[in-house]
Amino acid sequence: MNYAIVFRLLSYILFCEAALLLLPAIASLCYGEWSVLGVFVLTAALCLVLGLLLRRIKPSSKVFYMREGFATTALSWVVISIMGAIPFVLTGCIPNPVDAMFETVSGFTTTGASILPAVEGLPKGVLFWRSFTHWIGGMGVLVFLLSLLPLTGGSHVNLMKAESPGPQVDKLVPKVQSTAKILYGIYFALTVLEFLFLLVGRMPVFDAMLTAFGTAGTGGFGFKNDSFGSLSPYIQWVVTIFMILFGVNFNTYFLLLLRRFRRAAASEEVRGYFLIILVAIGIITLNIHGMYDSLGVALRHAAFQVGSIITTTGFSSCDFDLWPTLSKEVLVMLMFVGACAGSTGGGIKVSRILILGKTLGKELKQALHPQVVAPARMDGKLINHETIRATNVFLAAYIFIFAASLFLISLDGFDMVTNFTAIAATLNNIGPGLNQVGPMMNFGGFSNPAKLVMIFDMLAGRLEIFPMLVLFLPDTWRKF
Template sequence: MNKKIILKTIGRIMIVEAILLVLPIIVSVLYHETWAEASSFVYVSLGSLLLGLGLNHIEANTDRLYATEGYIIAALGWIVISFIGALPFVINGSIPNVIDAFFETASGFTTTGASIINDLSLLNRSTLFWRSFTHLIGGMGFLVFVLAIIPNSESNSVHVMKAEMPGPTFGKLVSKLSNTARILYLIYLLMTLVLIVLLMGAGAPGFDAVLLAFGAAGTGGFGVLNGSIAPYNSLAIEMILGIAMIVFGVNFNLYFLIVSRKWRESLKDEELKWYLGIIAFATLCIAFNLYSHQYSSSRVLRDSFFTVSSLITTTGYSTADFGQWPLFSQLILLGIMFVGGMAGSTAGGLKVSRIAVLVKSALAEVKRSNHPHRVMAVMFNKHAVSHPDLRAVLNYLVIYAGIFIISLIFISIEAPDFMTAFSSVAATFNNIGPGLAEVGPTANYSNYGNFNTLILGLTMLIGRLEIIPMIILLSPSTWHSRI
């Protein structure tokens, strides 16, 4: 294993984060904050820059990376950026506890949106900005951003990008991988800019519009006000965000096809049809259930659509306390938490493509039982799913279930009831944010102690990186390998 090139790459990641930490400093200056409020970002930025430059000067025997190194860089890189990003919270006193600050920052970068902060009004503008800005960078992938601005060799970049990009499949949009990263981020940032303009046009204050757009684009869900989106009480803002969350939950490869004037091909995508179908089905089921329980008729479709959009894209914004909804509606919401968005999007969860392949595989197995001599291929997007790909999906589900159960056992030590424990793990592992019961949309994760807070923070990172990179990083056999 090429440990020196791993450290060198981590150094580059730290340099990029140091540069990004300049942005909250600029916000602090614009809003005339005191030196005490801005200094935390200055100190951390300088420290990250100096340490990153030191690591970047390490001379490696070879610059070549293999798959193992790519996974380690992805996992270690995300831990490092979360820890460094947490330091301003600790230094300026917003979150004095290091573990709580790590949880909050990991929640931001992984676009989970789970929080331990009870009163957002106590945070200054620069801290609020940095908290939400982590969503924007983490949404498309921090390492993708690094590759977009500091491209490495093609053979090295592919392993790092493959380890970080969410979903069961990975592919380049164009021949050169660094150009792929730039294209993805350009589309992503342009869409975010459009969303900011739309929110401002709908009446959201400029600062709020920027941060809300960061949360929707990264499908993260950190709010600006206590109460998430509900305090705005604006149908226009809710609908813009509701549609935006769905848009950012779509595979960004399809947007590249649209830009390339291949929009018909993008509309034929089978995963897109499943994704929109699940959203429509879940929205109608919940709306009918709420209406039958005398829920306000004027808000039935409005709250059902927004909540489904928020949870299936793992954003976590809320306009209603769905923890008080009927059990049927809560179970539907719990189900779509696991489904998540499309592969190649900023959303978390298992991904729609995996769910579709698993359902088709199960149906094929039933048919095969009735016709044992009949060959039945699992088809997706008009192509037969290969046995290695199908095996990978099934294996991922088994590992996913194993990690989920282990996390649930740990969380049950402090959780007050099963629904709180189960939804805590579901909401963090799938990068959603709010769960049910004691961690519902009107509550947060501040009641957990340091141990469970750390476990949930690591669970968010494991879920964002889709398990394998973190397993490889924590495996003793990985580090026994020779350089």
Template sequence: MRLNYKIIFHFLGLLLLFNGGFILLSSLVSFIYKDGVTANLLLGGIITSAIGTLVMFRTKDHKKEMNKREGYIVVTFGWIIMALSGTLPYVLTGVIPEFTNAFFETMSGYTTTGASILNDIESVPYGVLFWRSLTHWIGGMGIIVLAVAILPLLGIGGMQMFAAEAPGPNADKLHPRITDTAKRLWLIYFGYTALETILLKVAGMSFFDAINHAMCTLSTGGFSTKNASIAHWNSQPVIQYIIIVFMFLAGTNFVLSYFAFKGKVQKIIKDEEFKLYFKFIIVFTIIASLIIYFKADHSISSIEHPMVWGEGESAVRHALFQVLAIITTTGFVTADYTLWTPFLVVFFFGLMFLGGSAGSTSGGVKVVRHLLMIKNGFVEFRRSLHPNAILPVRYNTKSVSGDIVFNILAFFILYMLSFIIGALVFSMFGINFESSVGLAASSLGNVGPALGDFGPVNNYAALPDLGKWWSAFLMLLGRLELFTVLILLTPFFWRNR
């Protein structure tokens, strides 16, 4: 079957039109705060929107059918097109004049990685800071899902794109129609963002800081408007507790949030992934807080405001914050955890491979995959004793098909292989071992802060240009969960059948 190139370009044009609209929104923010870059952002929005409109107009007579191959192409190249066009606000305003750095920052935004090359974030104009946070917010739930919600207007079915955008093992649907699912997900996403904005404003943030941090929290991104990240508010614990709550929600399957609003609490309580996700956070926080309280150097301060070392509340709060920030791949920072004893450095490095729940905005491997791999391991132990027994892997009381188990095992092998290759390539650029493995784990898991020279108090500005392009590729690979990108690199994908 030949590829329907017209529908592919038509949809890419639609994504450019969306992107242009969001850039224009940033120009409005720039105008309100009178930061001097309104015209530049306006030009970027007009250029992007015009190109998108032209592409859509030239492909308006497309055949309105989309198969899986076209869905994968639209998702992967859609992400690249969004990142390419998203560089315009940085380049045109002169905030990041170098294209490589601008592309890195934009890809980090859309993939919700949160790694940055900016050395002085607080000097960046308001409109550009808003755009930077907006790339997180768009990428968090997925620009593809947003577009799927309006596809009926174009007469196109969106199931193929939704499957490519969210290829995890959890197939729960809120509504039998995929467009209604997308709308409900975005409604919850928008509602959480608005609620966190209000709470952060009440807690003491400015409205601008509040809305930016709300967008970056719900997307599990990690960009901040302050050089010290959330450590800027270390003297205001209530702000950190609010972000902790919303990081937890962002790392939870959004379908469970929908069930909660519908009063179906039992579905949440019985969900095995949610229970394990919650237990992981509690256990890991206890371990980290005890080590911080008893073992960490009490003379070490946080990035900006000193922590009240020796107080149990401070130890628990910073441990809980950093555990959640790494597990959910949000990447916010309240302290330099690489100074919290060698054990905690390795500990947090391991958490980079965990990830939040399937159906959340977090990156990483995802809790449900770890759960099913552990369950499958125990089944194999039992099968070695009872080779003729039928022993299915069960999840939420239901039997999991062998195909799903094999898919998860294949994903994990590919993930670890990608991590190893990623670290090797970084080492080829002359980067030391600790920094290389940290960069590979952080980029692939969309975490943000890494280890070594690229730890939580540093940024990625010192990374060589080739290293930035490689890191951006790993970000895309991790954000689209490997298969969506890697399948495009196989020759049989492009064969006409």
């Protein structure tokens, strides 16, 4: 393990967070929240000092391999979460450090699960920081640094593989640094576009910014206690559309920019993603239309919640915990499917679901006809053994963590639906679940140990599990 280069990268992370903390400080300044302003400035200064201390450790080599990539990624997310929780504690908004850590990790991992029973009374600066953590974590702070850092030894791609969601990371252009710039460019452009559409709907500037942050990062923190229930149908449709757009593989947008429309349309994952959405909306609309004044209203709520859950955003336009069992079952299944690989969404990912389905079909054919070669293909390309193995290992680790987490939080005594959907919501980075963690409820009733379990789940879900598990392997920390 090259400890010095890991510490050097952590110093860059702290410098970056110090700069980002100045934005909620500016929001506090604009609204005259002087004590809150002081807290954000103090936290930024603390990040800067710690970054300077780590910066003094000089690496003898800048070579950076996968082991350092996993360790740096996991430690970076832990560090930014700890530092990001400080303003919640010092302002008194969330005095319990575990609760503050839960809220911050939920923000950075774009989960949107909250321990707060009400948010409308929070200071504007705190509300800004709370939603801005979604935007920071959506694409990943390390992906942003990739476009700036001079690293060697395949370091850029090792960091991107460790942080970017999905079974594989493709370089859009020959240089990984350029790929990172393109990804953030698309991310920023879509965020601004949604912000403008929200302004057209006469949404206040501050509220439009928070909504755009949450939608872009597929986060879910709202600025109203009822999330989007009291907002206009226009706003709800705009958010629905952009939630779904942010769940698309960003490689597709790059191909569209290059006018490679045929190649973009050939993506089986993207086509499968939209097909799942359409089918789910259709089923839920027909199932709930009797609960609303018209089919159009039922369609709007169904589309909003399907888009929110499959992209793991976690916004709500109504209390879907009151829907019929069929509709809730569809939403729970969407929690596990998730969005596309290479998007800001969480979950298992549509690409993995397709790979598992194609692998199952291949095995069934070979069971019937042992002599027949039946290769599995995706987008016309052969799915290699390494991809299938990685998908199977991911699923095994996912099931193990899910089962262990479910057992541990069950000690709090909540019902099984609450526990099951709480783990599904945190491990898949969704936000709301059902029953005691439903869209109009919160996670505040869980004990501190249970919250720590779910904090780990949120980090593991955002980082595709392996970087967090690698931290517990002794070999990770040995010098070779």
